[in-house]
Amino acid sequence: MLQRWKHGRRCHGLARRCSLPVLAEYLDACGSLKIDDIENTPLIAVDLELTGLDKEQDQIIAIGWTQIDDGRIRLGSNRYLVINADKSVGSSAAIHELMDHEVAQGEDLEVGLGELFEAARDRLWILHHAGLDIGFIKKACESWAGIIPGFIVLDTLRIEYRLRKRREIPVKQGDLQLGQIREVYGLPGYTAHNALTDALATAELMLAIASRLDSDSPLKLKPHLKFF
Amino acid sequence: MHDISLATEFLHSxxxxxxxxxxxLRKIARKLEAAYYPQGKKxxxxxxxxxxxxxxxxxxxxxxxxHKFLDKRSEGELFGHKIxxxxxxxxxxxxxxxxxLVWHLPAADFSLLCERNPLLCEYFSSHLKTRLSAAAQVNRSVTLLRDLLKRKPVMIDRGASIREAARLMSREDVSSVLVMNELKLAGIATDKDLRHRVLAADLDPGEAIERVMTPNPKMLSADTGVDAxxxxxxxxxxxxxxxxDERSYPLGLVTAGDILRSQSEHPLRLVRDIHKKSSVEELVQLSRRLPSLFERMVTxxxxxxxxxxxxxxxxxxxTVRLIQLAEAKFGPPPIPYAWIVFGSQAREEQTAKTDxxxxxxxxxxxxxxxxxxxxxxxxxxxxxxxxLGYVYCPGEIMALNVKWRVSLAKWKRHFDNWIDKPEPKAVMHSSIFFDMRCVHGQSELVDELLSYATTRAKENRIFRRFMATNVLGHRPPLGFFRRFVQEDDGTQSEGLNLKHRGIVPITDLVRMRALEGGIQEANTFSRIELVAANGTMNxxxxxxxxxxxxxINRIRLAYQAEQVSNGQAPTNFVPPDDLSPLMRRNLKAAFMLVVEAQKALALRYQVH
Known part of the structure; x- marks a missing residue:
């Protein structure tokens, strides 16, 4: 509760200092976000494609997201943006299948971030293994807006891990990969490593996890929030 | 990747x-809302x-x-509408x-979709017979020639001189020009015509273009499908x-190349390749492409x-290529002949599995x-x-068999025997010979035999009565569905031979009616069209x-395509568990129509 309050105060403070309207509005909304159960909280599931795992060296080359309202993913809100990076995608192309020339034709990172934060206004974030992607977004914001914004996140990996711990289910390496968990919940197999597909996959997984937590009352989100 | 392609790809199936x-599809996909329901949830x-x-x-x-069970729906099926x-x-x-995981199309968007698309509206209107007809129609959306036309045709009046025509062709950079008689197409003149009929023939370029054009060229309606x-x-x-267009006014020119280019990989490329091969081994190589080609056509x-x-x-x-190779190997035939095919090849209704x-x-x-x-x-x-995979006919109806490699006179006597002295077994065997088509050689021989056989069959009511009895021997498996629908969870494991229980009853029945109408066409769809046109059938x-x-064929083809893609040999046999409820409903309605047609036939010939 205290963490929530502190985080809100930080967001409002950042909003006042921020000169970019789209980010300021996001931060303002983030500071006073109403969080209820999954059916009554607007959400946005996000995934990034990266040239590598090191946020000091590597770059964002694609952003995908989709929004959830009233417990349903609105496919019309799907968005996929290729970002032009100045660095070669190198061997990471084997994972995300984006080639240098496609990346070169992409949007500027600033444009992508602008759209992302507009779409994320008034919404909780959903990410799978949030730490990595949030790290990259923070880094990008620093050079874009000169500030590091706050995020309130549902991390599907972390939630599933805690659920399994609580039920005393042993967790092995690889068990908590997005595709592996989805299989347990009977979700379709997707070709992984496209930012939009993974964002959708994460959104579906969040709905599946929420439906299982308690069949009578929908998932209370608060205990599962992570503040960045 | 498009923002919505993940959804449209699935919807497309x-x-x-x-x-x-x-x-x-994209417009619809954007309205979709995905929701997750754990087992048991309403x-x-x-x-x-x-x-x-x-x-x-x-x-x-x-x-x-x-809470009584009505139906079960699975992946790729719909619910929510009136059922x-x-x-x-x-x-x-x-x-x-x-x-x-369910994709919802909200009620308002669903009714808007139905308003805008009458075909979909009919599909969801639910009554079986309408649904059947809508289901049969919807897949017929094909690319038309109209869609391929790029530029307006270059046209010239028939009175214009050859010189004027040549200048027009140079200016427009085309290799052919349409010659018009007022608003009607009179002919077509090409580069080749100018070469052969003007330059080589020393003709005065001041003459009318009409003199060197090819008159009354074959035309195609803009609404012809590209495949056809x-x-x-x-x-x-x-x-x-x-x-x-519908008034025979030219809209453009289309070349075989235009059409081939419009389709990524076309089965007729294979036909072209077949004609280039000069050994059985090479043809066998080519025939390996057949299964995947078939699968592609279906999907x-x-x-x-x-x-x-x-x-x-x-x-x-x-077949033709093998015949040409045989002629090359054994020398020209000593007697003119026709190579004829029977059954599904004659009817042009072959699928993946065929002998x-x-x-x-x-x-x-x-x-x-x-x-x-x-x-x-x-x-x-x-x-x-x-x-090549067209295995020997188990009944030995092959040119290989000396009995089916005889003179025209002898063929006529075969038909005389079947028609004049009908006995159940002979009639059953003879029906395949009424589906006959020439693939190579002297087609007049086939025309004469067919016309002889159909006239004789048309005249002989006793023979046709035997045939009618034979037709009624293959009944659609409606009992199968009665059993099936009584099952709460649909776990019946008995199978269904779609060819013998579904296709054969229809082709038999249609052949019968075609014989009544004296129609010589073998293809079942053409026969249906013709018997309706001449009033034999309403x-x-x-x-x-x-x-x-x-x-029925669509379900059979889809199943065969799936078998082929799994590397299995295609069969005509469909396990009921693999039929979706929608397929089951459609099949049942289709079988009921066949039963009605059979009843009408039984009544007319007083057979049961």
Whole structure:
């Protein structure tokens, strides 16, 4: 509760200092976000494609997201943006299948971030293994807006891990990969490593996890929030 | 990647959405809302607000308000709209039978979609007969020649001089010009005509272009499907054809190349390749491409009539090529002959699994030396076909068999025997010979034999009565469904032979009616059209039979394509568990139409 309050105060403070309207509005909304159960909280599931795992060296080359309202993913809100990076995608192309020339034709990172934060206004974030992607977004914001914004996140990996711990289910390496968990919940197999597909996959997984937590009352989100 | 392509790709496999253009699919996909329901969870009660739901993953059971089982739907199937259960439209509750991911199309968007698309509206209107007809129709959305036309045709009046025509062609940079008589197409003149008929013939370029054009060229309507157009062009060996509107006014020119380019990989490329090969081994190599080609045609949603014609056209090409190789190997034939095919190849209705049924008509009786030639000749061709995968006919109806390699006079006596002294077994065996087509050689021989046989059969009512009895011997398996629908969970494991229980009853019945009408065409769809046109069958019954044939065949083809893609040998046998409830409903309706047509036939011939 205290963490929530502190985080809100930080967001409002950042909003006042921020000169970019789209980010300021996001931060303002983030500071006073109403969080209820999954059916009554607007959400946005996000995934990034990266040239590598090191946020000091590597770059964002694609952003995908989709929004959830009233417990349903609105496919019309799907968005996929290729970002032009100045660095070669190198061997990471084997994972995300984006080639240098496609990346070169992409949007500027600033444009992508602008759209992302507009779409994320008034919404909780959903990410799978949030730490990595949030790290990259923070880094990008620093050079874009000169500030590091706050995020309130549902991390599907972390939630599933805690659920399994609580039920005393042993967790092995690889068990908590997005595709592996989805299989347990009977979700379709997707070709992984496209930012939009993974964002959708994460959104579906969040709905599946929420439906299982308690069949009578929908998932209370608060205990599962992570503040960045 | 497009923002919505993940959804459109899936929707594209879901009937009736598979009939829509990608742009329309995208519009629908953007309205979709994905929701997750764990096993046992209620999704909704059907009604005004339920909209339409697509099962993306998992299974849904539909139950009535007393929780009695009505139906089960699985991945790629729909619910939420009005559904008829056992002939009765009722409300239902949908609940997750397994964990499922469901895409909802909100009620408002669903009704808007129906308003804008009458074909979809009809599809969802639920009454079986309408649904059947809508289901038969929806897949017929094909690319038309109209869609391929790029530029307006270059036209010139027939009174213009050759010089003027040549200048016009240079200016427009075209190799052919359409010659017009007022608003009607009078002819076509090409570069080649200018070369051969003007320059080489020393003709005065001041003469009228009319003198050197090819008059009355073959034309195609702009509403011809590209598959049909290409098939026609390849058969007749035309390279480019004028495309005209309903008043025969030219809209443009289309070349076989334009059409081939419009389709990423076309079965008729295979036909072209077949003609280039000069050994059985090379042909065997080519024939390996057949299964995947067939699978592609089915998954691309080509309509069943065209798939039948394409597959047969390929078989014909292999046959003709083998015959040409035989002629090259054994020398020219001592007697004119016709190579004829029977059954599904004659009807142009072949699918993935097929054996060979063929014979030869010789212009006259062969002497022993000539007989030896045809023996070696036919053995080469039939063996070749077998190697290519068209296995030997189990009933030995093959040119290989000396009985089916005889003179025209002898063929007529075969038919006399069947028709004059009908006995059940002979009639049953003879019916395959009434589906006959020439693939190579002297087609006049075949025309004469066919006209002889159909006239004799038409005149002889006793023979036709025997045939009618034979037709009624293959009944559609409606009992199968009665058993099936009584099952609560559909776990019946008995199978269904779609060919013998579905296709054969229809082709038999239609052949029968075609004989009554004295029609010599072999293709079942053409026969249906012709018997309706000459009044032998009323139009409503004809349409019903056609729809039934399309539907049963579509299910059979889809199943065979799946077997092929799994690397299995295609069969005509479909396990009931693999039929979706929608397929089951459609099949049942199709079989009921066949039963009605059979009843009418039984009544007319007083047989049971």
């Amino acid at each position: 879901v009937p009736p959405f598979n009939t829509l253009e990608v742009d329309d 999704i909704f009660s059907s009604g005004q607000e339920s909209g339409l739901a697509v099962i993306r993953k998992g299974a849904v059971r539909l139950v009535d308000d007393e 008829w259960f056992h002939g009765e439209q009722r409300n239902y509750i949908a609940e997750a039978e397994e964990d499922c 157009a290409l098939l026609m062009m390849m058969r007749q060996n035309y390279h480019h054809l004028p495309v005209v 691309l949603g080509r309509d069943v009539e065209h798939i039948g014609r394409m597959v047969t056209h390929i078989t014909d090409a292999f 060979q049924d063929n014979g030869m008509i010789l212009k006259r009786k062969a002497d022993p030396e000539e007989a030896e030639y045809f023996s070696r000749f036919s053995t080469f061709v039939c063996d070749g076909l077998d190697e 139009e409503g019954d004809a349409n019903s039979l056609r729809d039934a044939l399309i539907l």
